[in-house]
Each structure stands twice: as C-alpha cells, then as structure tokens.
Amino acid sequence: MTRDRALAPVAGFRFAGIASGIKKKAGALDLGAIVADSPVPTAAVFTKNRVKAAPVVLAAGRLRSLTARAVLVNSGNANAATGAAGMTAAEKTTALLAEAIGCEPDDVIPCSTGVIGHVLPVEPFSRSMADLAGALRPDGGGDFATAILTTDKGPKVAEASFEFGDITYRVLAMGKGAGMIHPDMATTLAFVVTDAPVEGNALRAVLQSATDATFNRITVDGDTSTNDAIIAMASGLAGGKPLTGPGERALLGAFTEVLDTIAQAIVADGEGAEHVARIRTEGLRDSKSALEIARTVATSLLVKTAMHGKDPNWGRLLAAAGRAGVAFEIEKAQVWLGDVCIFRDGESLLSDETEAAASRVMAQPRYEIRLVLGSGEGQAHYDTCDLGHSYVTLNADYRT
Amino acid sequence: MTRDRALAPVAGFRFAGIASGIKKKAGALDLGAIVADSPVPTAAVFTKNRVKAAPVVLAAGRLRSLTARAVLVNSGNANAATGAAGMTAAEKTTALLAEAIGCEPDDVIPCSTGVIGHVLPVEPFSRSMADLAGALRPDGGGDFATAILTTDKGPKVAEASFEFGDITYRVLAMGKGAGMIHPDMATTLAFVVTDAPVEGNALRAVLQSATDATFNRITVDGDTSTNDAIIAMASGLAGGKPLTGPGERALLGAFTEVLDTIAQAIVADGEGAEHVARIRTEGLRDSKSALEIARTVATSLLVKTAMHGKDPNWGRLLAAAGRAGVAFEIEKAQVWLGDVCIFRDGESLLSDETEAAASRVMAQPRYEIRLVLGSGEGQAHYDTCDLGHSYVTLNADYRT
Numbered sequence: 001m002t003r004d005r006a007l008a009p010v011a012g013f014r015f016a017g018i019a020s021g022i023k024k025k026a027g028a029l030d031l032g033a034i035v036a037d038s039p040v041p042t043a044a045v046f047t048k049n050r051v052k053a054a055p056v057v058l059a060a061g062r063l064r065s066l067t068a069r070a071v072l073v074n075s076g077n078a079n080a081a082t083g084a085a086g087m088t089a090a091e092k093t094t095a096l097l098a099e100a101i102g103c104e105p106d107d108v109i110p111c112s113t114g115v116i117g118h119v120l121p122v123e124p125f126s127r128s129m130a131d132l133a134g135a136l137r138p139d140g141g142g143d144f145a146t147a148i149l150t151t152d153k154g155p156k157v158a159e160a161s162f163e164f165g166d167i168t169y170r171v172l173a174m175g176k177g178a179g180m181i182h183p184d185m186a187t188t189l190a191f192v193v194t195d196a197p198v199e200g201n202a203l204r205a206v207l208q209s210a211t212d213a214t215f216n217r218i219t220v221d222g223d224t225s226t227n228d229a230i231i232a233m234a235s236g237l238a239g240g241k242p243l244t245g246p247g248e249r250a251l252l253g254a255f256t257e258v259l260d261t262i263a264q265a266i267v268a269d270g271e272g273a274e275h276v277a278r279i280r281t282e283g284l285r286d287s288k289s290a291l292e293i294a295r296t297v298a299t300s301l302l303v304k305t306a307m308h309g310k311d312p313n314w315g316r317l318l319a320a321a322g323r324a325g326v327a328f329e330i331e332k333a334q335v336w337l338g339d340v341c342i343f344r345d346g347e348s349l350l351s352d353e354t355e356a357a358a359s360r361v362m363a364q365p366r367y368e369i370r371l372v373l374g375s376g377e378g379q380a381h382y383d384t385c386d387l388g389h390s391y392v393t394l395n396a397d398y399r400t
Numbered sequence: 401m402t403r404d405r406a407l408a409p410v411a412g413f414r415f416a417g418i419a420s421g422i423k424k425k426a427g428a429l430d431l432g433a434i435v436a437d438s439p440v441p442t443a444a445v446f447t448k449n450r451v452k453a454a455p456v457v458l459a460a461g462r463l464r465s466l467t468a469r470a471v472l473v474n475s476g477n478a479n480a481a482t483g484a485a486g487m488t489a490a491e492k493t494t495a496l497l498a499e500a501i502g503c504e505p506d507d508v509i510p511c512s513t514g515v516i517g518h519v520l521p522v523e524p525f526s527r528s529m530a531d532l533a534g535a536l537r538p539d540g541g542g543d544f545a546t547a548i549l550t551t552d553k554g555p556k557v558a559e560a561s562f563e564f565g566d567i568t569y570r571v572l573a574m575g576k577g578a579g580m581i582h583p584d585m586a587t588t589l590a591f592v593v594t595d596a597p598v599e600g601n602a603l604r605a606v607l608q609s610a611t612d613a614t615f616n617r618i619t620v621d622g623d624t625s626t627n628d629a630i631i632a633m634a635s636g637l638a639g640g641k642p643l644t645g646p647g648e649r650a651l652l653g654a655f656t657e658v659l660d661t662i663a664q665a666i667v668a669d670g671e672g673a674e675h676v677a678r679i680r681t682e683g684l685r686d687s688k689s690a691l692e693i694a695r696t697v698a699t700s701l702l703v704k705t706a707m708h709g710k711d712p713n714w715g716r717l718l719a720a721a722g723r724a725g726v727a728f729e730i731e732k733a734q735v736w737l738g739d740v741c742i743f744r745d746g747e748s749l750l751s752d753e754t755e756a757a758a759s760r761v762m763a764q765p766r767y768e769i770r771l772v773l774g775s776g777e778g779q780a781h782y783d784t785c786d787l788g789h790s791y792v793t794l795n796a797d798y799r800t
Contacts, residue, residue: 050726116719226722301795325448395706
C-alpha cells in the first residue's frame with residue numbers, strides 16, 4: 001500500500017499518514033505529519049474568513065516565529081466553531097506529537113479539515129501518536145497526502161526542481177480540496193517542503209506570491225473555508241547560501257509550478273465539475289483591472305451554468321465583465337472560446353459553423369475563454385469550473 | 401381582457417399595452433407606454449453594469465433634464481450590445497411615439513428587455529404606434545404591466561397612498577423581472593407614477609433612497625443586467641405645494657412600500673425559486689457592516705443550496721458571514737431560523753427537536769434567517785431565494 005504512494009524524499013523531512021479512528025470508516029487514513037530533522041524556516045498563508053477554526057488561530061500564533069519542526073494534520077473533523085474546548089484540543093494534540101518527536105509544542109503546527117461544529121476528540125491522537133511517529137519515513141509523502149483528504153477523488157501531489165549555483169533543489173507539494181462537492185469539508189490545505197536554504201521572511205514572501213498567482217486565482221463556488229491553510233517548510237539541506245535575488249526568484253518559480261498543479265487539481269476535482277476554463281482577460285489598462293474582470297467572469301453563475309450547457313454565450317460573458325466595475329470599450333471587445341472568435345467589434349460572430357466549433361471547444365475538459373477588452377497592456381487569468389446538477393444535489397442534500 | 405387588468409388611475413397619466421409583433425408568439429403583448437398629460441418631473445436609476453444597452457444610454461442622457469412626457473417600453477428584444485445601429489433604433493422608436501402624442505423625442509424615455517445581441521427592429525413600432533397611442537387610457541396600467549413582461553409568471557403591480565396636508569396622494573408601481581429563470585432576459589424594470597407634486601431633484605433623491613432600501617437588497621444570482629432601469633414620474637395633479645421635509649419623507653415611505661412589493665415579487669418569481677428568505681443581521685457596529693454581512697450571506701451558493709435542501713446549516717451561514725470582511729465575535733453569535741435558535745454562545749443547539757422545528761420553518765415559502773453577531777446597534781436585511789435544479793436546467797439549457 002505504501003509503495004504505490006511513495007514519493008521521492010526531500011532531504012530533511014519525514015512524512016507519515018495513518019488511520020487513527022477520527023474518520024468513521026474503518027482503516028481510513030485520517031492523521032498525518034510532516035516532521036523536519038530540526039526546527040526550520042516555516043511560513044504560512046491562512047484563510048481570510050473572519051471565522052477561523054481553532055487550529056488556524058493556534059498555527060498563526062505559533063508561526064509568528066517563522067520557525068517550526070512539524071505539522072500535524074487530521075481529516076474528518078475541522079475543529080471549527082468549537083470555542084475554548086476546540087482550542088484546548090488543538091493544543092493537546094500538538095503537545096502529543098511534540099512529546100513523541102522531542103520538541104516544544106510551539107514548534108508543532110496544527111491543521112484540521114472535516115465537519116465543523118464538533119470539538120476535535122483528543123483520544124484518537126493519544127491512542128495513535130506512537131504509531132504516527134513510528135511511521136515517519138523520508139518516502140512517506142504519499143501516505144501523508146492520502147491522510148489529509150476528505151471528499152477528494154484522490155491525492156494531489158506535485159514535484160519540481162530547479163538549479164541555482166550548481167545545486168539542484170527539490171520542491172514537493174501535497175494538497176487537498178474537493179472543490180464543489182461537500183463544501184462543509186472543502187477546506188483547502190496545501191503543504192510545500194523544499195531542501196533549499198531560505199530565510200523565514202523570504203520564504204513567507206515567496207509563498208505569498210506563489211499563492212496569489214495560483215490558489216488566489218481559482219474559484220469553485222466563491223465560499224471560503226474556516227480552515228484554509230498553506231504551509232511551507234525549508235530544510236536547507238541541499239546546501240548553498242540562503243536564496244535571495246535570482247535564487248529566490250527561482251524558488252518562487254518552483255513554488256508557483258507545484259501550487260498551480262495542486263490548485264488546478266482542486267478545481268477539476270469533485271463530481272460536480274466536468275469542465276475547467278481559464279478565463280483570460282487582455283487589453284486592459286493594468287493587470288489589476290484585468291484580474292478584477294477575470295474574477296467577476298469566473299464567479300458568475302450565469303457563466304458557470306453556460307459552461308455546463310456548452311453554450312457559447314458571449315452575452316453572459318460580456319455582461320459579467322461589465323459589472324466588474326472596470327471601464328472598457330465594448331465596441332472593441334473580442335470574445336474567444338479556444339481558437340474560435342464569437343464576438344468582435346461590437347458584433348456577434350455566431351453562425352451555425354462558429355457555434356458548432358465553439359461548442360466543440362466547450363466539450364473539452366479544459367479550455368480557455370479569452371476576453372480582449374481594449375489595447376492596454378493589462379492581462380490576467382482566473383480558473384473556474386462549470387456548475388451543474390451534481391453541485392445542487394450534493395450541496396442541497398449533503399446533511400440528509 | 402382589459403377589465404381583468406384594470407388598475408385605478410393616477411391623475412395625469414394614461415397607460416397602454418399592445419401586441420406589436422416583436423415577440424414571436426402571436427398576440428403576446430410586447431409594447432407599452434406611459435404618457436403624462438404634459439412634461440412632468442421624472443427621475444431614474446439605471447444598471448451599474450458597464451455594458452449598457454442603447455435604450456439605457458439614451459434614457460440616461462435625456463433624463464439629465466429631470467423631465468419627461470412618456471416612457472416607451474418593449475419586451476422581446478433588449479437592444480443590448482447592438483452598437484450604433486441599436487442607438488439609431490432607440491432614437492427612431494421614441495421619435496415615433498413623440499410624433500403620435502405630440503411632444504419632443506427628447507421627452508420620450510425608452511426601455512427594452514428581452515434577448516440581447518439583436519438590433520431592435522423599428523418596423524413593429526411604426527406599424528403599431530397609432531394603435532398604441534389609441535389604446536392609452538387612465539385605467540390601462542394593467543395592460544402596460546403585462547406588455548413589459550418576458551419570462552415573468554405574471555404582472556407585478558403595487559399601489560400605495562399617503563396623506564399630507566389634507567391631501568391623499570397615490571403611488572402606482574409596475575415592474576418586471578423573472579429572477580432566476582432565463583437570465584438573459586432577466587432585466588429588472590420598474591415604473592412608479594404618482595400624482596404628488598415634487599421637484600425633479602427631490603424625486604430623484606426619493607427614488608434613489610427607495611431603490612437602495614428595496615431593489616438593492618435582493619439577490620437572485622448576483623448578475624446584473626445591461627438594461628436594468630427604474631423610472632419615476634410625478635404629475636402633481638393631486639394638488640398641494642411641492643413636497644419637502646416631512647412630505648418628502650411620506651412620499652419616500654410610499655415609494656419604498658411599492659418598490660418593496662415589486663422587488664419581493666421578483667425574488668419569488670421564476671420556477672427555480674421555491675423559498676424566499678430575508679437574511680437579517682443584528683448587533684453589528686453599524687448598518688453598513690450589517691448590510692455587508694447580510695449581502696454576503698444572501699449571495700452564498702452554499703447558503704442558497706442549503707435553503708433548497710431545507711438544511712438548518714448554521715456552519716454555512718456563519719462561514720459566509722465570516723468572509724464578509726467585517727469583524728464580529730463568534731463566541732457571542734446567535735443563529736435563528738424563524739423563531740428557532742440553532743446556534744448560541746459559540747455552540748450548536750441542533751437536536752432532533754430543534755432540527756425538525758428548523759426544517760419546518762425552512763419548508764415555508766417565506767421565512768427569516770436572523771444572525772445576531774454582537775451587541776451593536778447596526779442592523780440590515782437582504783432578501784434571497786434558494787438555488788435548485790431548475791436554476792441549472794434553465795440556465796444551462798437556455799439557448800438549446
């Protein structure tokens with residue numbers, strides 16, 4: 001079982017994923033850990049939701065130091081909206097791992113995902129902590145990536161490497177997030193480890209930039225979880241001086257690559273989504289304007305249902321663009337579906353032929369919707385998925 | 401036919417609605433007019449969508465004068481995204497009504513609703529204008545209210561009266577908007593006429609305030625039409641001095657009453673919507689914060705699908721509140737469905753009993769979701785409807 005999930009090691013880290021009984025299904029992996037050989041530079045970005053789960057509050061406080069030894073992740077229970085009892089549970093469970101691996105509790109970062117409104121039970125952790133610590137191994141990333149899942153179809157992992165100063169550095173990312181289905185559990189979590197040397201502040205800047213370019217440009221249903229977190233750890237064991245300037249940019253490239261892969265997998269996951277479209281906006285005054293329009297189009301229900309119906313509906317695309325609060329000239333607008341132009345110079349180009357061609361593009365699992373809205377330099381993209389009956393069924397009937 | 405639709409007159413106005421052939425269905429009313437006895441104070445609020453239909457652009461320009469003699473409304477064609485040809489069509493059609501009733505073209509305000517991307521044909525107007533002018537009558541409001549409909553289930557009218565200075569004033573509103581279904585046609589239009597005396601600037605202020613309190617607090621799917629418009633005309637024929645101060649506030653009360661009725665009817669309309677909920681937020685620092693949270697909750701897909709499933713899901717409600725960007729203390733939060741409290745002091749109150757009671761509340765066509773989020777004075781409300789399979793079916797399959 002472990003062999004199928006084996007991932008190549010990243011120097012300085014061990015991983016584990018085991019079944020602790022938090023999930024009701026017997027034998028389901030639900031408890032994972034990443035443990036560094038020693039405390040290492042660690043940075044995180046967290047949910048912007050004002051209702052933050054206990055583990056998020058605890059993790060954010062502990063990461064003010066920009067250092068950690070381990071992350072402890074459970075699935076099956078989000079420990080959100082659980083008040084003081086939830087915070088106590090988060091503290092106790094991380095203390096258990098700290099004791100098992102020999103570090104300070106403050107050096108263990110907690111993450112939880114699953115149903116909300118139930119205090120995280122400590123008992124499965126106390127019962128299983130020795131097993132978890134015993135399971136830690138350099139190639140255990142696959143088990144970890146499996147243990148953090150809730151309703152995901154499967155593990156989401158991505159690897160990248162880059163060279164700088166004659167050294168090859170590795171980056172490994174593991175994430176979860178099931179997008180449209182069962183959104184009470186649709187927390188987005190991602191973990192990035194690298195053997196590159198980088199100081200805490202630089203690591204934080206790299207993680208934030210990579211997140212802005214990837215996770216902050218996907219939408220499923222516009223809601224934000226109470227538990228979202230992305231955590232990055234850097235062991236530095238591949239050697240070399242702490243990365244700055246060009247080296248830091250190379251690290252950013254690798255982070256962006258792995259987080260983009262994870263983010264794309266999240267949008268595509270879930271039974272509700274059959275199509276993923278990259279909304280690309282061009283010709284705006286600046287990239288901020290372009291992003292605002294791309295985001296508004298990507299989150300439009302009318303656009304998402306038109307995607308589901310494979311309907312090349314330029315009217316909905318332009319109307320959504322129009323309400324983004326950014327000026328553009330519709331007289332010069334172009335709308336493209338893949339390589340098929342369906343609107344140009346203020347006029348529809350839909351004929352039987354172009355409509356059939358556009359529908360063929362929209363039948364693909366992935367395609368691009370391109371809106372050219374002027375002659376400026378500003379461009380941006382935002383990824384979205386279609387909204388179909390499965391979304392309604394799964395979300396309306398989730399509790400019953 | 402006319403008798404069933406007769407509405408009590410408002411002094412100074414005549415109304416008509418006829419079949420002109422713009423709609424494909426034979427005999428379907430699709431052309432309407434409201435004509436004042438002479439040019440009167442007239443104000444409007446228009447769509448904030450940057451992509452504005454030709455009639456909206458023409459109407460906004462003409463109403464800088466805050467005076468008009470008539471509105472000319474067609475259904476079946478929105479004359480949106482139609483470039484210069486669309487503008488010419490809007491000018492020609494209003495000139496035809498101006499000629500028929502004897503006024504300047506600038507005194508005729510155009511509104512169009514229907515499919516977008518097709519230039520409005522002038523021929524049905526030229527062929528039918530004499531009929532339209534001939535059909536104008538003081539009790540023709542019902543015909544007008546029918547002629548402006550697209551996919552609405554039926555006409556939406558509301559009447560109110562108020563006394564000021566021993567004079568009884570009348571207010572009549574007629575609107576359309578089918579909410580969730582066929583959103584390419586889901587333009588919101590509303591027309592308010594009164595026999596009260598009020599100057600143009602005051603009328604505009606009253607209309608804007610009444611709109612903010614009603615139409616700007618409903619959501620169906622978050623999209624905004626290219627053609628939305630609300631137009632108010634005041635004949636002053638009931639007598640008295642131009643309303644200011646308390647009189648203006650009384651007029652505002654009547655405008656708010658009739659526009660609230662029309663707005664509620666729009667949310668409830670459409671096959672997709674089975675439930676309308678008023679999201680009420682209380683205890684915030686100020687009403688702006690309360691409105692922002694109410695709006696965010698009302699537009700959450702997870703909340704709207706939970707409504708469809710009659711699922712008393714406080715987690716989704718609080719998570720949506722949490723991402724509104726407004727601080728509140730979840731430890732003090734309360735969540736009510738009708739008179740059933742399901743969350744208080746940071747804890748779920750859901751038991752078999754409260755869950756059954758809450759589900760009964762959610763089975764009603766209209767109910768209230770109340771979020772108490774602190775002890776401040778700020779409160780607000782926002783109306784929303786559930787999102788079910790009909791929405792997906794109608795929007796994904798609309799063109800096919």
